Amino acid sequence: xxxxxxxxxxxxxxxxxxxxxxxxxxxxxxxxxxxxxxxxxxxxxxxxxxxxxxxxxxxxxxxxxxxxxxxxxxxxxxxxxxxxxxxxxxxxxxxxxxxxxxxxxxxxxxxxxxxxxxxxxxxxxxxxxxxxxxxxxxxxxxxxxxxxxxxxxxxxxxxxxxxxxxxxxxxxxxxxxxxxxxxxxxxxxxxxxxxxxxxxxxxxxxxxxxxxxxxxxxxxxxxxxxxxxxxxxxxxxxxxxxxxxxxxxxxxxxxxxxxxxxxxxxxxxxxxxxxxxxxxxxxxxxxxxxxxxxxxxxxxxxxxxxxxxxxxxxxxxxxxxxxxxxxxxxxxxxxxxxxxxxxxxxxxxxxxxxxxxxxxxxxxxxxxxxxxxxxxxxxxxxxxxxxxxxxxxxxxxxxxxxxxxxxxxxxxxxx
Numbered sequence: 001x002x003x004x005x006x007x008x009x010x011x012x013x014x015x016x017x018x019x020x021x022x023x024x025x026x027x028x029x030x031x032x033x034x035x036x037x038x039x040x041x042x043x044x045x046x047x048x049x050x051x052x053x054x055x056x057x058x059x060x061x062x063x064x065x066x067x068x069x070x071x072x073x074x075x076x077x078x079x080x081x082x083x084x085x086x087x088x089x090x091x092x093x094x095x096x097x098x099x100x101x102x103x104x105x106x107x108x109x110x111x112x113x114x115x116x117x118x119x120x121x122x123x124x125x126x127x128x129x130x131x132x133x134x135x136x137x138x139x140x141x142x143x144x145x146x147x148x149x150x151x152x153x154x155x156x157x158x159x160x161x162x163x164x165x166x167x168x169x170x171x172x173x174x175x176x177x178x179x180x181x182x183x184x185x186x187x188x189x190x191x192x193x194x195x196x197x198x199x200x201x202x203x204x205x206x207x208x209x210x211x212x213x214x215x216x217x218x219x220x221x222x223x224x225x226x227x228x229x230x231x232x233x234x235x236x237x238x239x240x241x242x243x244x245x246x247x248x249x250x251x252x253x254x255x256x257x258x259x260x261x262x263x264x265x266x267x268x269x270x271x272x273x274x275x276x277x278x279x280x281x282x283x284x285x286x287x288x289x290x291x292x293x294x295x296x297x298x299x300x301x302x303x304x305x306x307x308x309x310x311x312x313x314x315x316x317x318x319x320x321x322x323x324x325x326x327x328x329x330x331x332x333x334x335x336x337x338x339x340x341x342x343x344x345x346x347x348x349x350x351x352x353x354x355x356x357x358x359x360x361x362x363x364x365x366x367x368x369x370x371x372x373x374x375x376x377x378x379x380x381x382x383x384x385x386x387x388x389x390x391x392x393x394x395x396x397x398x399x400x401x402x403x404x405x406x407x408x409x410x411x412x413x414x415x
Contacts, residue, residue: 002103003275004289005274006385009268009381009382011033011268011269012029012267013216013226014265015230015231016230016263021119026058026065027069032217034070041271045073047109047281049101051067052094053082053083054091055085057121058083059117086408087402088376093408094377109273109274111270111271112272116265125159126155135151163263169404174299180260181248181254184331194259194331194334199236203236205232208362211386213228214386215382261328261367262368263371266372268375288412289412293313295311302405304335306336306401307407308348311343312409313397321359321395321396323397326371333365337360380410395413396411
């Protein structure tokens with residue numbers, strides 16, 4: 001296929017939900033990432049053919065958030081914008097949608113990425129309560145208002161938590177952590193091995209902290225400048241993680257807040273396009289997209305999505321110099337690694353593969369950095385390409401599981 005060149009990229013720091021970016025919306029974060037990228041590259045925004053942004057929890061006051069981000073970033077009104085949504089793969093979907101636009105002749109240069117404010121995912125009133133509020137709002141006489149108010153019950157004021165709803169699969173009825181517990185049991189993954197993997201993620205991020213800064217555009221807030229990811233724990237050890245209680249299966253589970261990805265706010269922006277567009281800009285690209293695959297799988301085992309996507313992609317992980325598997329949960333990544341060794345047991349037709357430790361998530365992953373769901377897919381692309389440059393590698397595999405039972409895999413190469 002015609003390669004899509006990743007010309008440049010940047011991201012905001014990733015901040016734990018309810019912390020530094022608590023007061024910023026997803027469009028605030030997306031605008032900061034896109035504006036920073038345009039400023040850093042110095043390109044004329046009028047050259048962009050389309051803006052494509054992934055977002056899972058679109059704000060109700062910013063419908064088609066990509067359009068809001070584009071206009072607030074200085075992209076001309078004439079340039080169209082579209083928001084894409086494939087749960088955790090939304091950031092990757094933005095990249096591959098740009099490729100589809102390019103090969104179909106609908107553009108040469110695209111501003112893509114992902115944005116998510118998990119802090120600002122709203123609470124919802126039950127539908128029955130909404131009807132009562134509507135009746136109250138329409139009441140004109142004092143008697144009508146008293147009658148409407150008297151109809152309320154305490155249960156009407158108990159909100160439904162939007163984040164919890166979004167992380168629960170309506171088909172299988174399981175919250176994402178329950179799917180990780182399923183894999184932990186099926187692949188006999190002990191609590192100890194999960195906690196060790198999680199602690200290692202923090203250690204890797206700490207070791208790569210200075211190199212990660214090259215990805216980041218600081219965010220200047222009224223009270224402070226946010227320059228680094230804030231979910232990293234210097235004191236994260238298997239021993240300390242072992243003290244945390246399971247949060248999904250409290251009786252016999254092994255998945256905890258410490259060995260799961262963090263709920264996080266952040267955004268990523270990538271400038272992508274054809275080889276001709278890259279040459280016109282005179283910017284040396286970070287790399288190029290040479291293959292990708294999306295695939296469906298059992299929603300109860302959504303964490304195995306990467307192995308199915310890798311098989312569909314048709315490229316062996318053995319040929320990749322850098323491998324990024326998103327750390328939705330330690331159990332999920334460990335299950336994928338185990339399944340790759342014996343793919344036939346998962347009904348996957350591909351040769352067995354054992355991924356070397358030194359190739360996998362060399363700069364850590366979402367357990368330490370956080371997982372702003374609409375942005376993570378684009379972050380994996382950016383991180384993988386920076387690592388190729390750092391190691392003088394040639395090719396990278398970026399893959400993740402997707403809530404609802406899907407997998408995504410992208411094959412990237414240096415230009």
